[in-house]
Amino acid sequence: MMTPDAVVEAYVSDVARRLPRAKRNDVALELQALLREELQGKADESGRATDEAMALELVRAFGSPEDVAERYRPAEFVIVPTTRSRKFAAIALGGVGLQWLITLPAALLKEPGREAVALGGWWLTHGMGALWWPGFMVTAAIVAGWARHRWPPAQSTTWRPRGQDNDRINRTLWAIGGVAAALGVAAVTGAQWAFEQFLPPQVGEAFAFDPDFLLLGGAVVVAMWSFTALSCAIVFFEGRWRPLTRNVDLALSTMWFVALTWLVVGPRIYLSPVTDEGAKGWISLVALFVLIDLCVKIYRRVQRPRTAAALAAIAKT
Amino acid sequence: MAPITPPPDDKLEQELRRGVIVLAALSQLAGWQYGYSLRQSLAARGMEIEEGTLYPLLRRLEAQNLLVSEWRIEEGPPRRYYKMSPAGRALYGRLIENWNGLVDIVAGLVADDGTGTKRKKDGR
Numbered sequence: 546m547m548t549p550d551a552v553v554e555a556y557v558s559d560v561a562r563r564l565p566r567a568k569r570n571d572v573a574l575e576l577q578a579l580l581r582e583e584l585q586g587k588a589d590e591s592g593r594a595t596d597e598a599m600a601l602e603l604v605r606a607f608g609s610p611e612d613v614a615e616r617y618r619p620a621e622f623v624i625v626p627t628t629r630s631r632k633f634a635a636i637a638l639g640g641v642g643l644q645w646l647i648t649l650p651a652a653l654l655k656e657p658g659r660e661a662v663a664l665g666g667w668w669l670t671h672g673m674g675a676l677w678w679p680g681f682m683v684t685a686a687i688v689a690g691w692a693r694h695r696w697p698p699a700q701s702t703t704w705r706p707r708g709q710d711n712d713r714i715n716r717t718l719w720a721i722g723g724v725a726a727a728l729g730v731a732a733v734t735g736a737q738w739a740f741e742q743f744l745p746p747q748v749g750e751a752f753a754f755d756p757d758f759l760l761l762g763g764a765v766v767v768a769m770w771s772f773t774a775l776s777c778a779i780v781f782f783e784g785r786w787r788p789l790t791r792n793v794d795l796a797l798s799t800m801w802f803v804a805l806t807w808l809v810v811g812p813r814i815y816l817s818p819v820t821d822e823g824a825k826g827w828i829s830l831v832a833l834f835v836l837i838d839l840c841v842k843i844y845r846r847v848q849r850p851r852t853a854a855a856l857a858a859i860a861k862t
Numbered sequence: 863m864a865p866i867t868p869p870p871d872d873k874l875e876q877e878l879r880r881g882v883i884v885l886a887a888l889s890q891l892a893g894w895q896y897g898y899s900l901r902q903s904l905a906a907r908g909m910e911i912e913e914g915t916l917y918p919l920l921r922r923l924e925a926q927n928l929l930v931s932e933w934r935i936e937e938g939p940p941r942r943y944y945k946m947s948p949a950g951r952a953l954y955g956r957l958i959e960n961w962n963g964l965v966d967i968v969a970g971l972v973a974d975d976g977t978g979t980k981r982k983k984d985g986r
Contacts, residue, residue, distance in 0.1 A: 571942075572921065575897070578939045579917055582898040607914040616918035619925055 552600035553580045556610065563614030572617055580604065622694030624686045633686065636837075637679040643836055644675035647829050651810040671829075712786040719781050726777075730770055751817045758814050769804055773797055795846070798839045805832035883911055885961055887919060888946060888954040891929065896941040920944050928953055 547555070554577065561573035584603055588595045607613060625633045652667035653660055741749030754763070776797060780790050808814065809829050815821040886909045890900055897917045904911055923929045928950035934943050946954060 568921075574940065575942045576917065578941055579897045579913065581939065583913055586898070586902075606912075613914060613918065616914070617921055619922070 547597050549584055549595040549597060549600035552597055553577060556604040559610040560613045564617055622690045624690045637682050640678040641675045643833050647809060647832055654810060714780060714785060751820050753816045755813045755816050758812050765804055795842055798835060802832060802835045802839055805835060885957045888950060891944060891946045894943040894945045896943045
């Protein structure tokens with residue numbers, strides 16, 4: 546059995562511990578005085594003395610301590626706006642699912658007949674490791690949410706319609722992308738040579754390609770790079786996408802995903818097992834991004850005509 | 863297609879009332895008032911506002927520099943008193959203008975709402 550004052554005090558301290566330290570005591574003092582006065586008001590109204598039940602009824606009607614503390618807190622920044630929470634969850638969980646989809650079969654194929662051991666090993670490495678993706682997304686969302694709160698975006702009065710010409714490309718961005726891709730290719734192919742020139746021989750050896758891989762895998766990768774470079778060069782010089790180049794791009798993306806998945810689950814790339822495993826990990830990540838990009842491209846392709854068809858149907862009626 | 867479940871009527875009414883709480887509270891804060899006395903004063907004029915809504919609101923309005931406050935120890939326990947700041951008075955003036963405009967517009971709308979029921983402009 547508690548006294549009415551003790552009920553109010555316990556409630557207020559439950560609210561106060563959820564408040565920012567700077568205003569905790571001040572709000573608690575005010576809330577306590579107000580609730581006591583409310584309680585006395587109720588007692589006067591009902592013509593009986595205050596008791597525990599009356600105090601409990603009052604504070605329960607006031608709200609749960611979490612809700613009340615939230616009402617007292619200043620508005621804080623939103624990590625994921627509600628309009629984007631579904632998409633956020635889908636991308637976060639989808640990313641984990643995709644990584645598992647790529648790494649789990651590879652792990653199981655590596656140790657045939659010892660699936661349980663392979664599964665355990667996979668879970669402790671790539672399985673749990675895949676959770677980096679939601680973690681990364683949440684971290685990025687926190688930074689973005691804080692930035693939006695700190696520097697609120699311009700109001701809708703500054704909104705401008707997006708360009709309707711979705712086929713036009715930004716040549717500057719493409720040029721930067723092209724140079725970056727060329728540097729990436731040079732880094733992968735020339736790593737062994739560069740390390741041998743400037744670093745101890747052991748480092749160069751760690752990046753030596755498996756000769757068997759170079760015969761087939763190397764040829765496949767070089768062919769893919771060449772086709773992609775050619776396709777990108779055509780789009781760059783034309784300055785815009787055409788149906789043909791979009792189809793080629795979609796086909797190349799699909800082929801890249803298949804080729805990269807094969808590289809992950811297929812033959813050894815580097816002679817050094819450590820380098821090989823590390824490289825396959827990075828390739829898995831690239832495959833994941835290629836797949837996401839592919840899904841986005843397909844989604845846009847499916848989405849665009851549907852909108853146009855719906856508009857046409859409305860126009861007819 | 864999933865059926866659309868309408869929200870309970872009381873929720874919509876609450877939402878309607880929530881929109882005028884700030885205006886109602888400011889209307890009683892030309893002079894010093896503390897939370898409980900403000901609630902009583904509003905209730906006496908037919909504007910019942912839940913204590914769990916009103917008391918935190920006073921703090922939020924103060925944080926937005928629309929109210930000023932001070933602790934006073936007179937008869938009874940220490941109480942935090944609030945009244946409108948100059949910024950609060952300016953906002954109050956704008957809210958009244960908005961409110962009057964809205965009352966006219968909405969009264970005009972509901973007077974001829976297309977249901978065939980002609981209502982008087984005062985809402986009855």
